[in-house]
Amino acid sequence: MSRHELSRRALLAAAAGTAAACSPFGGTVDSGRGSIRFITPADLGLERKLYTSFIRDFEKSHPDLKVSITFEAWDDYMTKLPTLFAGGAVPDLVHQHMSIVQDYGRRGALLDLAPLMERDGVDREAFVPSLFDAFTDGDKVYGIPKDSAAWGVYYNKEKFDQAGLDYPRDDWTLDDFHETVRALTYDANGRRPDSPGFDPKNVKQWGLAWLPPTPTESENTRALIRALGGDWYDDAYRSTLVDQPPALRLFELFHEMRCTDASMPSPALDLGQGDPFRSGLTAMTVGFHSTDFFLREEDADFEWDVTFLPGGPGGQFVPVGCSGWAIAADAKNPDGAWELLKHLVSEDVQRKVAGQKRWGPSVRNAMGELVPNDPVSGFVKVHVDPLRDRSDRDVITFRFPANQSKIMQVYAQNFDPIWTCSTDDVSGAARKTKEQVDAILAEG
Numbered sequence: 001m002s003r004h005e006l007s008r009r010a011l012l013a014a015a016a017g018t019a020a021a022c023s024p025f026g027g028t029v030d031s032g033r034g035s036i037r038f039i040t041p042a043d044l045g046l047e048r049k050l051y052t053s054f055i056r057d058f059e060k061s062h063p064d065l066k067v068s069i070t071f072e073a074w075d076d077y078m079t080k081l082p083t084l085f086a087g088g089a090v091p092d093l094v095h096q097h098m099s100i101v102q103d104y105g106r107r108g109a110l111l112d113l114a115p116l117m118e119r120d121g122v123d124r125e126a127f128v129p130s131l132f133d134a135f136t137d138g139d140k141v142y143g144i145p146k147d148s149a150a151w152g153v154y155y156n157k158e159k160f161d162q163a164g165l166d167y168p169r170d171d172w173t174l175d176d177f178h179e180t181v182r183a184l185t186y187d188a189n190g191r192r193p194d195s196p197g198f199d200p201k202n203v204k205q206w207g208l209a210w211l212p213p214t215p216t217e218s219e220n221t222r223a224l225i226r227a228l229g230g231d232w233y234d235d236a237y238r239s240t241l242v243d244q245p246p247a248l249r250l251f252e253l254f255h256e257m258r259c260t261d262a263s264m265p266s267p268a269l270d271l272g273q274g275d276p277f278r279s280g281l282t283a284m285t286v287g288f289h290s291t292d293f294f295l296r297e298e299d300a301d302f303e304w305d306v307t308f309l310p311g312g313p314g315g316q317f318v319p320v321g322c323s324g325w326a327i328a329a330d331a332k333n334p335d336g337a338w339e340l341l342k343h344l345v346s347e348d349v350q351r352k353v354a355g356q357k358r359w360g361p362s363v364r365n366a367m368g369e370l371v372p373n374d375p376v377s378g379f380v381k382v383h384v385d386p387l388r389d390r391s392d393r394d395v396i397t398f399r400f401p402a403n404q405s406k407i408m409q410v411y412a413q414n415f416d417p418i419w420t421c422s423t424d425d426v427s428g429a430a431r432k433t434k435e436q437v438d439a440i441l442a443e444g
Contacts, residue, residue: 036336039070039084040095041077046356054352058343065336085109085328092337096143096326098134098219099400104326105142106402106444111327113141116338127345127362128387131322133397134219143324144345145362147353149288150395151220151319152382153177153310157303159184159205159283168307170381174227177310178253181207184283185263193261200262207263209276209285213254214415215242216408219398220286220309223319225250226396227312233441237401240437243430246314251418251426259421267419288321289370289383293358296372306378308393318386318393322362364388403440410436 038055042048048071055067070091072080077095084090085104096104104110116122122144124132131145153168160167163184168176184207186192187199213221215232225231230246233239241247257263265276277285278295280302285291286309295304308316325344327337343349350361354369360383361367367388371380385391401407414429414436423429 034064034333034336035066035068036093036333036340037068037070037091038093038337038340039072039077039081039091041074042071043074046358050353050356054344054349055340058340061343062336062339065339067340088330090328090330090332092328092331092333093340094326094328095146095323096135097323098321098397099404101135101142101324101326102137102400102402103404105137105140109329110142111329111331111334113144113327113338114139117141117144120342122342126347126364128320128322128364128395130320130395130397131324131362134322134399135324136399143326144341145322145324146345147322148360148362148367148387149290149321150360150383150386151218151223151286151288151321152306152308152378153284154277154287154291154304154306155284156277156280156282157305159302163283167305170307170378171316172307172310174224174253174310174312178257181257181263181284182261183207185261193263198262203262203265206265206276206282207261207284208257209282210258210264210267210269211254211286212267212419213250214411215398215400216404216411219321219400220319221250222396222398223309223317224312226317227310227314229312229314232398233401237399238438238441240434240441242437243427243434248426248430251415251430255418255421255424255426258419259424267416289360289379290358292372292376292379292383296357305376306382308382316393318382318391318395320387320395320397322360322397324362360387401441403443406440407437410440 040051042051051069055069059065059067078100081094127145128148131148132141135141135143135145155168157167165180165183168180182193184205185203186205188202188204189197189199191198211221212218213224215222222232225246228246228249230244231241233241258266276282278298278300292306308318310316325341327334327341331337345362347363347365350363350366351369353359354361354366357370357372360370364387367384371384381391386393386395410433414433417423418426418429
């Protein structure tokens, strides 16, 4: 996810008009001149080949521009990007994840793209509108979403059949969710958490893969706090609400599943098992469309499906996330970067990305390309329809505040003892977290 802004320039020649015609944008197209420095994380193989081909097409339609692209490993990118900014070797176009974009934007490292969008007729409605929530700060737009991920609950149908359980209903509640997770957990002797002699230290199958229920690692659990009628922050992001009843109820629920029922593996154990759902160690997991993609790629030997995250008194929600493209405030060629950004989020490119079935598009008209040839029954209704306004569930995202890395450290310090079952003092952990996070929010 990301940040930006830009200056104006001369009109593009007729060749660029063709590129504009297949994009979700109208209006005039300006051209920068010279080279564009572009840095992005990308996996070896298909992902890098795709972006190389997109750059090649861009250069053909923009003969006065040359793109210098640097691919980084995903694990290295987050640490390398701040070093580049701090050292003055600032790229023009950068990849921004939604969890860091407010950090860069608030520090003035990204251009505000709102004036450029208005100037060139870049219509938010061509994209999944809610995705922009993560990239905006008031009237400022720090980045344009480049992909999408709508979260749901994947379940192994065979494990439900073996347990004699009905598959989850689309309108299930958090109480249903809790009961289902517990019923799908058993130890090496086949005993369930509510059975005499259950051994929580020797679990053979967990009901659910580990899911951090805090506003730290993903946007997905915002659907659960909203289902309970709460949220992570007040509207102004001046105060965190983790000491309020909805948050306390959610934390207590996950502590019970983790430590009383032993129905979720510990965070450390979960990390050590590869993907526990795909390997059959858990009956359910919270995931987006990539879960389906990798199950197919690996020829999983079980049947699966996906449904919505559970609801509650506050409603039922589809949480969505994304990354985006941003332009550095100190970019040497912001005009060229803007042209490249528009190309990368054009409908034509977005359809090609979605057609790989691995990465979701941000442009709504391209959403259908994500659907597999033989989709499981829940795929379209969970991962696609909500993003093109064809669902009765509320689509929400999460605007990670600035200084998110500090906030993550606070949660780790106070809540790791809860998830490792060293203590059950949820209210105490929440109280300390609120005090420390509110102080971080006050830093701006």
